[in-house]
Amino acid sequence: MRRTLVRDALASREYGKEMTVAGWVRTRRDSKAGMSFVELNDGSCMGNLQVLAPASLANYASEVTRLHPGASIKVTGQLVESPASGQAVELQATTLTVLGFCDPLEYPLGKSRISFERLREVAHLRARTNTFGAVARVRNALAFATHRFFQERDFYYFNAPIITASDCEGAGEMFQVTTLDLEKPPRDPDSGKIDFKQDFFARPANLTVSGQLEAETHACALGNVYTFGPTFRAENSNTTRHLAEFWMIEPEIAFADLNDDADLAEDYLRFLFQEVLARCPEDLKFFDQRVEKGLLANLEALAKAEFTRISYTEAIALLEKAADKFEFKPYWGADLQSEHERYLAEELFHGPVIVMNYPKEIKAFYMRLNDDQKTVAAMDVLLPTVGEIIGGSQREERLDVLEARIRDIGMTPEDYWWYCDLRRFGTVPHAGFGLGFERMVRFCTGMGNIRDVIPFPRTPQSAEF
Ligand code: 4AD
Ligand code: MG
Numbered sequence: 001m002r003r004t005l006v007r008d009a010l011a012s013r014e015y016g017k018e019m020t021v022a023g024w025v026r027t028r029r030d031s032k033a034g035m036s037f038v039e040l041n042d043g044s045c046m047g048n049l050q051v052l053a054p055a056s057l058a059n060y061a062s063e064v065t066r067l068h069p070g071a072s073i074k075v076t077g078q079l080v081e082s083p084a085s086g087q088a089v090e091l092q093a094t095t096l097t098v099l100g101f102c103d104p105l106e107y108p109l110g111k112s113r114i115s116f117e118r119l120r121e122v123a124h125l126r127a128r129t130n131t132f133g134a135v136a137r138v139r140n141a142l143a144f145a146t147h148r149f150f151q152e153r154d155f156y157y158f159n160a161p162i163i164t165a166s167d168c169e170g171a172g173e174m175f176q177v178t179t180l181d182l183e184k185p186p187r188d189p190d191s192g193k194i195d196f197k198q199d200f201f202a203r204p205a206n207l208t209v210s211g212q213l214e215a216e217t218h219a220c221a222l223g224n225v226y227t228f229g230p231t232f233r234a235e236n237s238n239t240t241r242h243l244a245e246f247w248m249i250e251p252e253i254a255f256a257d258l259n260d261d262a263d264l265a266e267d268y269l270r271f272l273f274q275e276v277l278a279r280c281p282e283d284l285k286f287f288d289q290r291v292e293k294g295l296l297a298n299l300e301a302l303a304k305a306e307f308t309r310i311s312y313t314e315a316i317a318l319l320e321k322a323a324d325k326f327e328f329k330p331y332w333g334a335d336l337q338s339e340h341e342r343y344l345a346e347e348l349f350h351g352p353v354i355v356m357n358y359p360k361e362i363k364a365f366y367m368r369l370n371d372d373q374k375t376v377a378a379m380d381v382l383l384p385t386v387g388e389i390i391g392g393s394q395r396e397e398r399l400d401v402l403e404a405r406i407r408d409i410g411m412t413p414e415d416y417w418w419y420c421d422l423r424r425f426g427t428v429p430h431a432g433f434g435l436g437f438e439r440m441v442r443f444c445t446g447m448g449n450i451r452d453v454i455p456f457p458r459t460p461q462s463a464e465f
Pocket of ligand 2: 391
């Protein structure tokens with residue numbers, strides 16, 4: 001017999017229908033009348049299905065009465081109208097098979113509420129809690145919505161390599177990949193030091209910080225593409241919005257400028273908010289009630305929001321007027337700090353803000369130099385509470401300007417010969433951006449810490465799983 005999802009059983013009104021469900025016990029209650037009520041969750045929704053296990057079951061005394069939270073069972077029975085308030089249906093078991101018992105003395109997810117910090121230490125089990133089950137479903141909905149958005153607009157899904165020699169952001173925040181024999185590592189003949197330049201089969205290699213440069217190769221052949229994959233940053237940031245391993249979505253669009261890029265970012269963000277509202281109403285209601293009051297109203301407003309667009313120069317002028325509010329004083333030439341980003345989105349514009357045209361010194365080498373020679377065609381999209389959610393730019397498509405920029409920051413154009421080739425052979429204006437997927441999941445769930453929206457967070461403190 002096919003397994004019915006708890007979600008579908010709860011929504012069904014086909015009283016008398018026989019069905020089989022399977023899942024994990026949340027609670028068991030025994031009544032004086034000689035039967036047990038078992039709350040069953042299978043991850044298909046927030047709700048539990050109440051299973052009524054009568055004492056007439058062959059394994060009632062031997063097994064049913066030994067069921068504790070966390071045990072796994074399969075139940076076949078009849079769906080009936082529930083006499084109890086608070087639920088429409090329940091399942092009257094005709095057979096109940098125990099798949100796995102769970103020792104209540106050892107199981108870390110007992111009845112009492114456990115802090116999110118403690119749950120990170122049992123990350124392999126935390127998806128069984130209401131909160132983390134809901135996070136996983138929202139994450140899934142946002143991933144599906146991402147593919148839908150780009151596929152419906154004729155973008156090709158592009159898989160960027162994970163191991164690469166390039167440093168897209170030029171920030172040197174890369175994890176090295178090594179095949180070195182650490183017993184007998186190659187050494188520099190003069191200094192005797194280990195030659196880490198020969199890491200990966202005698203070539204330097206690292207984990208990618210961004211799939212953008214490679215995505216540009218396909219945008220300059222196929223038109224519009226997008227990546228959706230893991231990226232890595234070896235920055236020692238212990239904040240609630242940084243991970244060492246995070247997922248990024250990076251569209252790259254050909255024959256496009258910075259305004260086209262900003263238009264795409266707005267459409268994509270609004271679409272994500274609309275989709276998550278449409279597909280996860282029950283989970284969002286839970287987050288709204290338990291995690292962040294007002295979340296639902298915020299998401300509904302954002303699903304229709306107009307984005308404010310201002311230049312970096314305008315943003316600095318506005319921030320300077322409010323300088324006494326900030327720990328870090330804003331000035332032209334300095335990067336925006338999280339406190340500045342939040343002030344712009346939360347207090348000044350009460351909604352999403354796109355800041356454009358940053359000083360070239362604080363942005364990556366590939367961004368297109370503006371006519372003023374001082375700024376580049378960059379954009380950051382800022383949301384209330386999280387700050388930067390998207391970073392993007394129009395790319396430098398002029399070979400001579402690109403080579404000069406690469407040299408300016410101390411890199412060699414020869415190392416990026418293939419990237420420069422795109423400008424040598426039929427160059428086109430193009431643009432793109434990267435959205436930090438976990439920042440988006442965090443925003444849509446109201447979860448306070450980014451470590452709680454990725455199944456197994458990798459941060460300077462944690463990578464044990
Ligand atoms: O601004 P970033 O560094 O831009 C790039 O990597 C470009 N190559 C993107 C592009 O144009 N294709 O990163 C993009 C986004 C940020 O806005 C942020 O949301 C997220 O990635 N991000 C992080 N998320 C979690 N942990 C970190 N350590 C992150 N660093 C960046
Ligand atoms: Mg950025």
